[in-house]
Amino acid sequence: MKTYMEWIRTEFFPTAFCPGCGHGIILRAIAKACDELELDRDNVVFVSGIGCSGWIPSPYIKADSIHTTHGRAIAFATGVKLARPDFTVIVVGGDGDLASIGGNHLIHAARRNIDITCIMADNNNYGMTGGQYSPTTPKGSKTSTSRKGLSEAPFDVAKLVKSAGASFVARYTVAHFPQLVNSIKKAISTEGFSFVQAISTCPTHFGRRNVTQDPYEFIDYLKRNSVNIKNITSSAESMGKIIIGEF
Amino acid sequence: MKKRFDIEINHDWCKACYICVKVCPRSVFDIAEKESHRGFKEVTPARIDDCIGCLMCENLCPDFAIEVEEIENAVEQN
Numbered sequence: 001m002k003t004y005m006e007w008i009r010t011e012f013f014p015t016a017f018c019p020g021c022g023h024g025i026i027l028r029a030i031a032k033a034c035d036e037l038e039l040d041r042d043n044v045v046f047v048s049g050i051g052c053s054g055w056i057p058s059p060y061i062k063a064d065s066i067h068t069t070h071g072r073a074i075a076f077a078t079g080v081k082l083a084r085p086d087f088t089v090i091v092v093g094g095d096g097d098l099a100s101i102g103g104n105h106l107i108h109a110a111r112r113n114i115d116i117t118c119i120m121a122d123n124n125n126y127g128m129t130g131g132q133y134s135p136t137t138p139k140g141s142k143t144s145t146s147r148k149g150l151s152e153a154p155f156d157v158a159k160l161v162k163s164a165g166a167s168f169v170a171r172y173t174v175a176h177f178p179q180l181v182n183s184i185k186k187a188i189s190t191e192g193f194s195f196v197q198a199i200s201t202c203p204t205h206f207g208r209r210n211v212t213q214d215p216y217e218f219i220d221y222l223k224r225n226s227v228n229i230k231n232i233t234s235s236a237e238s239m240g241k242i243i244i245g246e247f
Numbered sequence: 248m249k250k251r252f253d254i255e256i257n258h259d260w261c262k263a264c265y266i267c268v269k270v271c272p273r274s275v276f277d278i279a280e281k282e283s284h285r286g287f288k289e290v291t292p293a294r295i296d297d298c299i300g301c302l303m304c305e306n307l308c309p310d311f312a313i314e315v316e317e318i319e320n321a322v323e324q325n
Contacts, residue, residue: 002314013260014310020264024309177306203264216269219307 004028004035009062016055018127020215022174022200026121027056029177029198030092033184034063044088045080049073049102052128052202053094053121071101074109077116088117088188095122095136099157103135106157110164113192119184120157120195123202131205142209158197162247167192169247173199175223176244183246199226199242251318252300254292261312263287267304273297276304 008031017023034044042064046057050070058065068076077091091098098106098120109116125143126132133143135155142149162169168190170183180198187194201207201218211221222242229245232238254275261283268276268290277293292298298315305313 005311008311010311014262015260017309019262020266021309024311025307027309028306028311174307215264215309216266219266219270 004031007031007034007041007062009060012059015060017052018202018204020201020203020218021052021127022123022202022219023052023056023121025174025177026092026119026180026198026200027060029174029180029184030056030090030119031061032181033188036181037185037188039088039188043086044090045077045084047073047077047080047089047091049093049097050128051094051097051126052123053092053097056121057090057092071097071103072105073097074102074105074116074118077118078109078114081114081116085115089115090188091116091118093118093120094127094134095120095124095157096126096134099135099155106161107164110161110166110193110195113165113167115191116193117184117187117190118161118193118195119187120197121200122157122197123200123206125202125206127202127205131202131209137206141206143206144209158195158243158247161193161195165193166195168194169197170195170245171197171199171242171247172244173222173226173242174201175219175226179244186246199244250300252295252298253316253318254295254298254304255314255316256290256292257312257314258283258285258287258289260310261287261290262310263290264309265290266307266309267313270303270307272301272303273299 044063046065048054058067073091132145140149158171172180203215207218226242226244279289283289
């Protein structure tokens with residue numbers, strides 16, 4: 001058994017995620033990062049909101065976790081950090097949870113530069129409630145609330161948080177597993193507000209309507225359709241692509 | 248000396264998304280005709296000798312159902 005499995009509550013397995021959901025890969029990345037940093041499980045608190053992403057730390061990570069109200073995960077995490085500054089506080093939320101309903105908490109936590117780590121499991125839509133569009137849904141995407149294609153432009157959440165004053169901001173997809181683990185490790189080690197946007201797959205809703213229903217094809221699409229920020233020389237190269245890397 | 252690996256699949260956790268079957272660079276896995284007790288077509292490591300231990304299947308399995316371990320002292324065992 002791999003050592004990071006000590007961070008997983010296997011008694012609740014199989015997971016509640018749909019077959020092929022990328023959130024399971026993010027769960028593994030978080031467990032692996034915590035294990036490689038040799039964190040003390042008694043001094044780590046996971047805070048999550050509502051949605052598919054809320055299931056990642058609670059109940060599947062074997063550490064103290066708070067499953068809070070929709071969008072308020074960062075507000076609760078700020079309270080935990082104020083009460084126990086010695087604790088490592090990690091927020092796991094989704095795009096609808098952190099960028100839409102908790103959008104103000106996100107930018108103000110970044111502005112205050114509170115020493116918490118925030119991991120956003122971004123599946124581009126509200127997966128749990130039937131695939132409604134979220135603030136990170138790409139323009140033109142078909143969702144259950146934008147049948148003819150979304151006419152609005154999405155948030156670039158990584159740049160938003162960076163400009164609000166966060167210490168560390170990174171974006172990777174679940175197709176870039178080793179890089180995702182390393183960026184989560186860096187985020188936890190960095191003092192101040194650190195943010196990792198982990199682009200996840202949602203074959204059940206977003207994939208079925210826009211990319212593909214096949215979980216592997218979706219992961220392959222993320223890999224082919226992303227470009228590292230270090231390799232961008234002109235803005236034409238990044239048009240319509242997912243920009244990954246550390247911002 | 249060729250490294251050898253043991254692949255263990257937990258059919259209680261697998262949801263048959265077949266990411267592992269398609270991501271494997273050496274096509275180690277096969278989808279069996281037989282259905283598991285949960286009603287999914289089981290994934291089997293049919294060509295286990297071809298495994299190079301890249302851990303792509305293990306790392307991208309969303310359900311923690313695959314475990315790849317290196318067999319130590321594989322040469323002596325053969």
